[in-house]
Amino acid sequence: MQAITNDIGINHIFSTPFHPQTNGTIERFHATIKTQLCKLQDLNHNNWDQYLSPTIYAYNIGQHRTTKYAPYQILYGKHPTLPLTQPQPMLQFIRSNDYYNQFRQYRIFIIQQARRSIQQQQQL
Secondary structure, three states: OOOHHHHOOOOOOOOOOOOHHHHHHHHHHHHHHHHHHHHHOOOOOOOOHHHHHHHHHHHHHHHOOOOOHHHHHHHHHHOOOOOOOOOOOOOOOOOOOHHHHHHHHHHHHHHHHHHHHHHHHHHH
């Protein structure tokens, strides 16, 4: 896990238990997911778990206003494949490292663009 967070440039910080202010970003995510689940569940509020996976999937493939990218795209370095999406042609690489290098360069580009978008939004 540490190798992945280092590669992405994330500084993993542990928070104090029962102190939600420490984790503002994840608390905002929880609020967003909760809002969406409340819209979908039945009147008895007992079927929210049926909508959890589709709600998180929708969150992950949707473009976010702040970053201008979908979380899926930032994490995997490619657009998500949706059920009705036309299959993309398979790329052929001469060396096995070529795919990884292209993938890594594209991810670095996306992360840089997302960081710029976040900084611009913070200045507004």
